[in-house]
Amino acid sequence: MYVITGITGKVGGAVARALLSNNLPVRGVMRDVSKAAQWQDLGCEVAFAEMKDASALADAFNGATGVFILPPSDFDPAPGFPAARLIIDAVVQAIRCASPEKVVCLSTIGAQAEKTNLLTQRTLLEQALNALDLPVTFLRPGWFMENCALDVVSARDNGVIHSYLHPLDKAVPMIATADVGTLAAMLLQQEWQGKRIVELEGPQCVTPNDIANTFASILGRPVVAEAVERDAWEAIFRSQGHQHPLPRMRMIDGFNEEWICFEKPQAERVMGETELEVVLRALLKTAG
Numbered sequence: 001m002y003v004i005t006g007i008t009g010k011v012g013g014a015v016a017r018a019l020l021s022n023n024l025p026v027r028g029v030m031r032d033v034s035k036a037a038q039w040q041d042l043g044c045e046v047a048f049a050e051m052k053d054a055s056a057l058a059d060a061f062n063g064a065t066g067v068f069i070l071p072p073s074d075f076d077p078a079p080g081f082p083a084a085r086l087i088i089d090a091v092v093q094a095i096r097c098a099s100p101e102k103v104v105c106l107s108t109i110g111a112q113a114e115k116t117n118l119l120t121q122r123t124l125l126e127q128a129l130n131a132l133d134l135p136v137t138f139l140r141p142g143w144f145m146e147n148c149a150l151d152v153v154s155a156r157d158n159g160v161i162h163s164y165l166h167p168l169d170k171a172v173p174m175i176a177t178a179d180v181g182t183l184a185a186m187l188l189q190q191e192w193q194g195k196r197i198v199e200l201e202g203p204q205c206v207t208p209n210d211i212a213n214t215f216a217s218i219l220g221r222p223v224v225a226e227a228v229e230r231d232a233w234e235a236i237f238r239s240q241g242h243q244h245p246l247p248r249m250r251m252i253d254g255f256n257e258e259w260i261c262f263e264k265p266q267a268e269r270v271m272g273e274t275e276l277e278v279v280l281r282a283l284l285k286t287a288g
Helices: 010-021 033-041 054-061 082-098 120-130 145-158 177-188 208-219 230-239 246-257 276-287
Strands: 002-005 026-030 045-048 066-069 103-106 136-141 160-163 195-201 224-227 268-271
Touching: 002 010, 002 054, 010 026, 010 177, 026 033, 026 054, 033 045, 045 054, 054 082, 066 082, 066 177, 082 120, 103 120, 103 177, 120 136, 136 177, 145 160, 145 208, 145 276, 160 208, 177 195, 208 224, 208 276, 230 246
Parallel strands: 002 026, 002 066, 026 045, 066 103, 103 136, 136 195, 160 224, 195 268
Antiparallel strands: none
C-alpha cells in the first residue's frame, strides 16, 4: 500500500495517478470529505487526517509500503515557523508509530541553504526525517513552472508579466508538477538504504524573458517581462495580506543571489521532460 499525503493537490494527485496507472494500491490522505469520492472512483482507499494530527496520520500510514510526505506550505509564516513545526512533529510521530517501509519526502531546491527563508520549512522537515531509522528520499525539485499561474491574466490581458526573479535574462531551474509526481511515484517503488537526495529540474533552465516569450508565442502577440524592483516587494506583499513578508522576500533573494541552488555533486540528478510551453498552455486554458 502506498500512502499519499496532499493527494488533492497537483503534485500529490500526480503521484497517486502514476501509481494507480501501474495498478498499485493507493491510500490518499485528505482532510476534505467532499473530495473523497473522486479518488475512491479511481480505486483509492481514503483516509482523513489533518497534517498536525499525529494519531490520525499514524492510522493512515499503517501498513504502508511507502509514504509520500507533502506537507502544506505556509506562505506567510510567523517567526520561527511555528505552524510548520507542529506539522513536522506530527509527521515524525506518525512515522515512528506506523513504521512504514520507506518515505519519500517532497522537499525543495535549496533545502541545504543556511540562510533563513520561506523554504526553511523544508529544511526543518529534512532535519527531522533524517533522525528516523528508516529509508528516506528527499526529492528536491526546482522552481515550479506552475508558479506562472500568477502571470496568466497579466500576460493575456496586458501583454506583460511582472517578475521578482532578477535579472530577466538569468536562467533558473524549473520543473513541471507532473514530472515531480511521476518521479515521486518511481522513487516510492524503488528500494534503497539510509537517506538520499534526488534533485529534479526540467529539460532546460528558464529565464523570466523565456516565460514572456513563451506566452507571446502561445497568444500570438507580444508579451514582455518587467522586473519588480526589490524596494517595492514588502509593500506589495503586505497589500496582498502578508503579515510576515520577509521569508518570502528572502527566498526570492536566494534565487536571485544563487544561494538557493542544487546541492550537486552530493545529490542524484534527474531531468524532467515537460516543456514550459505545455505548462503555460494548460494554465491559459484553465484561466478561460
